Amino acid sequence: xxxxxxxxxxxxxxxxxxxxxxxxxxxxxxxxxxxxxxxxxxxxxxxxxxxxxxxxxxxxxxxxxxxxxxxxxxxxxxxxxxxxxxxxxxxxxxxxxxxxxxxxxxxxxxxxxxxxxxxxxxxxxxxxxxxxxxxxxxxxxxxxxxxxxxxxxxxxxxxxxxxxxxxxxxxxxxxxxxxxxxxxxxxxxxxxxxxxxxxxxxxxxxxxxxxxxxxxxxxxxxxxxxxxxxxxxxxxxxxxxxxxxxxxxxxxxxxxxxxxxxxxxxxxxxxxxxxxxxxxxxxxxxxxxxxxxxxxxxxxxxxxxxxxxxxxxxxxxxxxxxxxxxxxxxxxxxxxxxxxxxxxxxxxxxxxxxxxxxxxxxxxxxxxxxxxxxxxxxxxxxxxxxxxxxxxxxxxxxxxxx
Ligand code: HGY
Ligand code: MN
Ligand code: MN
Numbered sequence: 050x051x052x053x054x055x056x057x058x059x060x061x062x063x064x065x066x067x068x069x070x071x072x073x074x075x076x077x078x079x080x081x082x083x084x085x086x087x088x089x090x091x092x093x094x095x096x097x098x099x100x101x102x103x104x105x106x107x108x109x110x111x112x113x114x115x116x117x118x119x120x121x122x123x124x125x126x127x128x129x130x131x132x133x134x135x136x137x138x139x140x141x142x143x144x145x146x147x148x149x150x151x152x153x154x155x156x157x158x159x160x161x162x163x164x165x166x167x168x169x170x171x172x173x174x175x176x177x178x179x180x181x182x183x184x185x186x187x188x189x190x191x192x193x194x195x196x197x198x199x200x201x202x203x204x205x206x207x208x209x210x211x212x213x214x215x216x217x218x219x220x221x222x223x224x225x226x227x228x229x230x231x232x233x234x235x236x237x238x239x240x241x242x243x244x245x246x247x248x249x250x251x252x253x254x255x256x257x258x259x260x261x262x263x264x265x266x267x268x269x270x271x272x273x274x275x276x277x278x279x280x281x282x283x284x285x286x287x288x289x290x291x292x293x294x295x296x297x298x299x300x301x302x303x304x305x306x307x308x309x310x311x312x313x314x315x316x317x318x319x320x321x322x323x324x325x326x327x328x329x330x331x332x333x334x335x336x337x338x339x340x341x342x343x344x345x346x347x348x349x350x351x352x353x354x355x356x357x358x359x360x361x362x363x364x365x366x367x368x369x370x371x372x373x374x375x376x377x378x379x380x381x382x383x384x385x386x387x388x389x390x391x392x393x394x395x396x397x398x399x400x401x402x403x404x405x406x407x408x409x410x411x412x413x414x415x416x417x418x419x420x421x422x423x424x425x426x427x428x429x430x431x432x433x434x435x436x437x438x439x440x441x442x443x444x445x446x447x448x449x450x451x
Contacts, residue, residue, distance in 0.1 A: 072131030077169035105184035106168030125170035133428025190219030239421025249415030256369035376412025
């Protein structure tokens, strides 16, 4: 039975980028993402929205009603490698469905309502992040065309396939800031499910600081090189992973090494080089600063101990951002109106709301993630929880646009 509305749209999106493990691969500027956005543009148009793909690859659907600056309801359709079905997609599709629901109820908003699928929120392919939302906010005007993905495809070439150019991102800047911003998103963690709440009203979006670390050792023979004569890059990297965890626990921030490459990778060869990424998260800037300082201190100590050299390159940093108090209250009132339990909570994951929220009041609504899993094929939110999220989003929009 072809389901309609939000559930039907989520099912329709399964056609774009799903792999054999059930994960989704709609990377920034990929063909899969473009096909998904072409489908979304049609779906938006059917809902009565006027659509535009802007210079930064953001798909914007406008409900030109009322007057003044718009309320933007946004999220993203791009995913991480083999990502989940709901991360980003839920917020975009729920936004379109809220427009349908409000039109069906003959609701006429006092201000324009735009639904936006931001380009490259995840930043996995080119080591960028929040590209579309930063471009719309006027915080990003261009990117190096020579950035390469893991297949050696440059950003310039990938964008050219979309008729877009990395040196013209600035043209996406909005002429005026939006009136406000709302994003419905999966929690991507265990708090709502464990606490038994139906929705979350986000109080702060944690900041993110990512680095690429290269550790240079010296290749040598595994059988004839005494330990005292080794410069083992993988030993150094291994110590770093453990020490970062210990420092993060002490410093009350999160540290994750998600990517590690070792060269030359021979069974009987001491590792000459290790390249790894470090992802720090904290909901206050001073703790992000402390994390970066801890990384430098750890590398210096480990370099001394193992006789290795190191380089540390910042990949990106996004500042933590508190959500707007009035929007938090509107979300809580909407949840009460719908008759569901709402929990005030921080977001450990980064979101476009932390960018748009620097231009205008922003609020986020969370729905539970089963087993707290996200960025994985196992990412799941139950159908009734999806529906509750859409109802709370619609009720919040009615309050903000009455
Ligand atoms: O990594 C994040 O927090 C987000 O999903 N991009
Ligand atoms: Mn994500
Ligand atoms: Mn997301």
